[in-house]
Amino acid sequence: MAKVLMLGRLRDVAGWRERTLDAPPATLSALRALLSAEDPALGEALAGKGVQAAVNKALVRADAAIAPGDEIAFLPPMSGG
């Protein structure tokens, strides 16, 4: 089981903020492919400029392994202040 989170505008594109996957793929790239196959518009948004991913609240730069119990978040460009 793994938790997937969509932050910011990705939440609106996906239509959900948080989802639990009973059988998560083994890698971040496979997860992106799975989400994209289910929802091409979301896949396009995830591939958009500046979208980053975090595994267990740590940013990952390239592909990453996903283990059961992990939390994966997709983060559009950030803006505070």
Next chain:
Amino acid sequence: MTVRVQAEPFDAGALLSAFSADRKQAGGIVSFTGLAREATDGSTVATLELDAYPGFTEPAIAAMEAEARARFPVQDLLVVHRYGPIQPGEAIVFVAAAAEHRRAAFEAADFLMDYLKTRAPFWKKETGPDGERWIEPRPSDYDDVKRWS
């Protein structure tokens, strides 16, 4: 050194008074308060909503504060940042820096705001009569943060 991420509104004046109390070693304090505007780029804004990522947003801001401490000789820093729905005129962010000499306090506050604008894990959505739109940093915000690299 304190970072607070909260949904509740705050009183910037009260924060500054509390931060300034009993500072016999400081030569100066600089503070900045960021407000939600009623209109941006000609569009009226009824509500600004900030999405945060609990457990991720706070450590990221704490890391920025640590970076500011490493770069500038400040005695103390405070960052308070709201999330959730924010009405026009309400404060979104408050930054204060205390230092022996003013330059460090000005620069630390300036640095923190430039970093918060482009790297703090928040996502902003404006809602108004024209609908909703997500706000991302402007090119000028990225130019501002480059001043520190």
